[in-house]
Amino acid sequence: MTTIIDVAKKAQVSKSTVSRVISGNGYVSQESRKKVLDAMEALSYSPNLIARNLQSGETKTIGFLAHGFIDPLGIFLQSFISIAKKYNYYVTLYFTDGDKKKEIDALNQMKYKQLDGMFILTRANKWEVIEPYSIYGPIATWHRIDSERIYSSYVDHYSGYFRSLEYLYQRGYRSIGHVLGNFENLNTKARLKAIDDFHKEKNMPVKNEWIFHDKARLDNGRTIAQLWHKMSTKTDAMAFYTDSVAAGFISELQSLGYSVPEDVAVIGFDNSEISRLMHITTVDYSIKLQAENSFIYIHNQLNKEIIPEQAMSVQLIERNTVPPLKQIKEQ
Known part of the structure; x- marks a missing residue:
């Protein structure tokens, strides 16, 4: 199996230079970067992501669990991805179609250090089945639940x-x-x-x-x-x-x-x-803010920070499927 040492020898650079190219962190000259990339291609080298994640302790990726498409998904997902991007996190979407095993497989990605945390839009398993996975990473949801281990961004x-x-x-x-x-x-x-x-x-x-x-x-x-x-x-x-x-x-x-x-x-x-x-x-009822507050909770737990959550409110939006009060009084 090709290792980072083999790549360094092939490119005639140091092991730390190869590591900086792979991680994207730290300065590497264009000439050295090209040597490393050419060596990786010649040796068919693929970084061991699991080993890297175990070493760093983070993936900068949050999972997003849902059965499939429901009407609020678009608004919620867009808001969640937008704030995650602001804080340099990726979001991986998991559609389970209500399959309990698929949901557990997704939650296990935190255990295997492939995800840092998880947001649950819709669930298949009972909360008591999901709760134990919080030892592997923070879990948030917009469902209204009473749990010390799962954050809920619900509105009354x-x-x-x-x-x-x-x-x-x-x-x-x-x-x-x-x-x-x-x-x-x-x-x-x-x-x-x-x-x-x-x-x-x-x-x-x-x-x-x-x-x-x-x-x-x-x-x-x-x-x-x-x-x-x-x-x-x-x-x-x-x-x-x-x-x-x-x-x-x-x-x-x-x-x-x-x-x-x-x-x-x-x-x-x-x-x-x-x-x-x-x-x-x-x-x-503030779907966008529910999404943002859910991410903020996960981010704060992972980074030991206290970014304040945003205050949420409930607002009635008048459109055409209920007549205006003035129109009713005139009838």
């Missing part, structure tokens, strides 16, 4: 969802449907509490048939539109936990001959690109 979904229901109520809506995500998630539990508290405060009944559970995101907005279409007593507004499902709902309703917001008002959650393209009223 209770206040954001309660605000969206209050917004609909002020515009005269009294039968509001709710489309929620995984019932095991703490964010979903926060929304359920917001629904319960809101209806108690307004002394309004909430019917079980008004609460829809979205399991897979893909095409479920269309399925929920079909269920809404068949309801004997339809809700006059629908609140969604994510914009992508709200968009599917609107698209299917239009194919069925309905109009939004004339037949039913719609409010989403994310302020993602699809909400902007389809002019969906939505709730912005």
Whole structure:
């Protein structure tokens, strides 16, 4: 096996010169650099990255775990990569398609010194399975979890969802449907509490048939539109936990001959690109800042620094799927 010593002999330079060329750190003259590169090519030499990482203790690379494409992924990934670049880190994306073994394989890259840390957008394994991997590197997520070993950059979904229901109520809506995500998630539990508290405060009944559970995101907005279409007593507004499902709902309703917001008002959650393209009223809960704060946590843990996190907020974005209050009063 060709070693760095063989390259140095072939190039007629010192071992430290070869090392500086490979690492990119330190000054090397153009002439010496060319000699080293020519020698590496002639000897088919490939640096042992595992050995280098073990020696330096870092790879300057953060893993980014997701099942696959979901609507907020683009915004989150772009923001995460942008701030990582600012601090001279690379980001490696792992799509697992919900496969638990693939997820463990990705997490093991920290154990094998191929990654310095990991961000989890969507997970396949339970948190108690993931938590032990934090001994190999810092782990962050945007999921709302209570853990001393995994950082969570969550925003309180209770206040954001309660605000969206209050917004609909002020515009005269009294039968509001709710489309929620995984019932095991703490964010979903926060929304359920917001629904319960809101209806108690307004002394309004909430019917079980008004609460829809979205399991897979893909095409479920269309399925929920079909269920809404068949309801004997339809809700006059629908609140969604994510914009992508709200968009599917609107698209299917239009194919069925309905109009939004004339037949039913719609409010989403994310302020993602699809909400902007389809002019969906939505709730912005600082996805970009969640991404940045997640990286800042990982960076601080790795470098023993205290870069301050950014304050996050919840903001309602008014667009076209809920009529303006002035328009409702004029009707």
